Amino acid sequence: xxxxxxxxxxxxxxxxxxxxxxxxxxxxxxxxxxxxxxxxxxxxxxxxxxxxxxxxxxxxxxxxxxxxxxxxxxxxxxxxxxxxxxxxxxxxxxxxxxxxxxxxxxxxxxxxxxxxxxxxxxxxxxxxxxxxxxxxxxxxxxxxxxxxxxxxxxxxxxxxxxxxxxxxxxxxxxxxxxxxxxxxxxxxxxxxxxxxxxxxxxxxxxxxxxxxxxxxxxxxxxxxxxxxxxxxxxxxxxxxxxxxxxxxxxxxxx
Amino acid sequence: xxxxxxxxxxxxxxxxxxxxxxxxxxxxxxxxxxxxxxxxxxxxxxxxxxxxxxxxxxxxxxxxxxxxxxxxxxxxxxxxxxxxxxxxxxxxxxxxxxxxxxxxxxxxxxxxxxxxxxxxxxxxxxxxxxxxxxxxxxxxxxxxxxxxxxxxxxxxxxxxx
Numbered sequence: 062x063x064x065x066x067x068x069x070x071x072x073x074x075x076x077x078x079x080x081x082x083x084x085x086x087x088x089x090x091x092x093x094x095x096x097x098x099x100x101x102x103x104x105x106x107x108x109x110x111x112x113x114x115x116x117x118x119x120x121x122x123x124x125x126x127x128x129x130x131x132x133x134x135x136x137x138x139x140x141x142x143x144x145x146x147x148x149x150x151x152x153x154x155x156x157x158x159x160x161x162x163x164x165x166x167x168x169x170x171x172x173x174x175x176x177x178x179x180x181x182x183x184x185x186x187x188x189x190x191x192x193x194x195x196x197x198x199x200x201x202x203x204x205x206x207x208x209x210x211x212x213x214x215x216x217x218x219x220x221x222x223x224x225x226x227x228x229x230x231x232x233x234x235x236x237x238x239x240x241x242x243x244x245x246x247x248x249x250x251x252x253x254x255x256x257x258x259x260x261x262x263x264x265x266x267x268x269x270x271x272x273x274x275x276x277x278x279x280x281x282x283x284x285x286x287x288x289x290x291x292x293x294x295x296x297x298x299x300x301x302x303x304x305x306x307x308x309x310x311x312x313x314x315x
Numbered sequence: 316x317x318x319x320x321x322x323x324x325x326x327x328x329x330x331x332x333x334x335x336x337x338x339x340x341x342x343x344x345x346x347x348x349x350x351x352x353x354x355x356x357x358x359x360x361x362x363x364x365x366x367x368x369x370x371x372x373x374x375x376x377x378x379x380x381x382x383x384x385x386x387x388x389x390x391x392x393x394x395x396x397x398x399x400x401x402x403x404x405x406x407x408x409x410x411x412x413x414x415x416x417x418x419x420x421x422x423x424x425x426x427x428x429x430x431x432x433x434x435x436x437x438x439x440x441x442x443x444x445x446x447x448x449x450x451x452x453x454x455x456x457x458x459x460x461x462x463x464x465x466x467x468x469x470x471x472x473x474x475x476x
Contacts, residue, residue: 080455147383194423194455195415197382274452274460277352277379277390277415280423283456 080283086160088313090289095133097125103154112157115294118142121152123292131172131236131307139292139306143299152304153292156311157192163245163271163284166252166315170240171291174305175233181205183297186304187241188290190215191272194281199272202294203241203255205231210239212253212263216272216279221253221265229262236307242314247271247284337364341471342371342442349448349464350413350427351377351392359396359468367401379415386418392427403436407444426451429464440470 092110097103100123103111114123118141126138141152161167169187183206190200197215204213204220208230212221223229231237240256251270255263272282289311293304342359349355355377363370372395379388394411409429416422431446444466452458 149383195379195381195385195388195417195421197385274425274450274456274458276450276460276462277377277388277413277425278381280415280425280452281455282452282458 081160081162084160084283084285084287086158086287088160088165089311090156090159091308091310091312093133093308094125094135094137097135099125108156108158110156111154112288113155115151115153115155115290117148117151121150121293123152123154126305129174129305131174131305133307136172136174136305136307137292139304140301141293141296141304142301144296145299150296151294152296153188153290153294155188155288155290157288159287159289159311161245161286161313163247165313166242166244167286168240168242168312168314169289169310170238171309172236172238172307174236174307175205175231176303176305177300178233179300181208181298181300181302183295184293184302185213185295185297186210186291186293187239188215188288188294189241189243189286190288190290191282191286192288193272193274193279193283195277196272196275196279196282198288199279199282200286200288201243201253201270202290203239208233210255210257210262212241212255212265216275218269221263221268223262229257229260231257243270244315245271245284245286247273337361337369339472342468343471344442344444344466344468346375346444346446346464346466348462349446349466350394350409350411350429350450351375351464352379352390352413352450353377355390355392357392357466357468367399369398371396371398373409373411381417385421388415388417388421390415394427394429396429398433398435400433403434405433405435407431407433407446413450424454426453431464435470442468442470444468 121141130136139152144150186203188202190198199216209228242254244252249267251268253265355375357375359373361371375392377390391414394409396409398405413425413427433444435442448462448464450460
């Protein structure tokens with residue numbers, strides 16, 4: 062019995078000490094979608110390219126599109142319905158098993174083309190998340206509210222908005238480059254920056270940017286982000302949305 | 316006459332309770348916030364007594380909301396505690412495991428700890444607790460979440476043979 066207790070304690074200690082090794086993953090990925098013809102060719106085993114898609118409503122589709130692209134010959138097209146019932150409409154693609162740890166700075170950039178001119182409220186475009194044992198993928202995401210981008214948290218932190226009076230709307234029916242840079246911290250030592258077409262629209266310091274375990278509703282957070290999601294990561298509006306994404310780049314920059 | 320006897324017995328019950336062995340007592344309490352998360356129902360039982368210290372174990376039940384896609388968690392806080400004090404005012408400390416199962420099949424464990432004050436007069440069945448109850452994550456990442464709880468409980472006495 063004594064040996065079993067010591068062994069169990071040793072395993073726990075080992076797990077606690079080597080989380081960086083156990084949850085290690087790539088810190089860089091880039092994709093212009095030039096090498097694919099169909100969606101399935103993006104989703105090969107072992108997260109070679111992308112890991113999985115979320116298509117929560119029948120009719121939501123992701124296709125490799127040649128008609129509209131930012132560079133090269135292809136882009137990814139996300140055609141998603143609005144949310145009208147119980148199920149939140151999602152139409153997105155995710156790269157998981159990456160590893161960005163506390164103290165590091167991660168940058169996500171991509172070119173987006175959001176079709177239409179109808180006002181969009183709570184359309185989510187880019188997520189940075191952790192896969193916790195218990196919880197709803199806690200993390201941060203870019204949300205379009207009243208056609209202006211903000212950073213929203215999937216844990217208990219207030220949204221980061223653009224400065225009042227100088228907010229920029231997201232240009233529609235044209236390609237827009239979004240660059241999102243986050244220094245990761247479970248304490249108030251994080252920073253968040255967001256550029257829209259090269260213009261800095263959010264520059265926030267002293268932020269908690271990584272989730273922690275929260276009572277019993279969120280458990281198993283590791284002080285890292287491992288998952289990057291692009292496309293229509295959630296559509297809170299009742300209207301359908303068509304989005305194209307091209308030239309995605311995920312990297313650690315510090 | 317019957318009424319008088321009934322009233323007399325009611326008045327004597329606390330004394331009877333006090334006279335019984337502490338180890339034969341059983342406790343049930345409702346804890347708001349605390350070791351069970353948002354709140355929990357708990358059963359507690361003493362298993363060892365030495366001088367002014369009473370050792371107990373406690374098993375609870377709680378619910379943890381997650382979200383629409385991930386359902387909710389059912390939490391079982393299991394703890395070993397010690398109460399120290401020779402009168403109604405007791406210092407209480409405890410450590411245990413908060414085991415969570417979600418409706419989607421996930422499982423995880425945190426370690427609830429407790430340090431607090433317990434008011435439990437020997438001649439009354441109702442008792443109160445105010446406790447500092449940090450929730451400790453240790454499996455993957457070591458984190459300590461500051462948390463507190465307040466409880467109201469009831470003492471049951473096992474019938475002696």
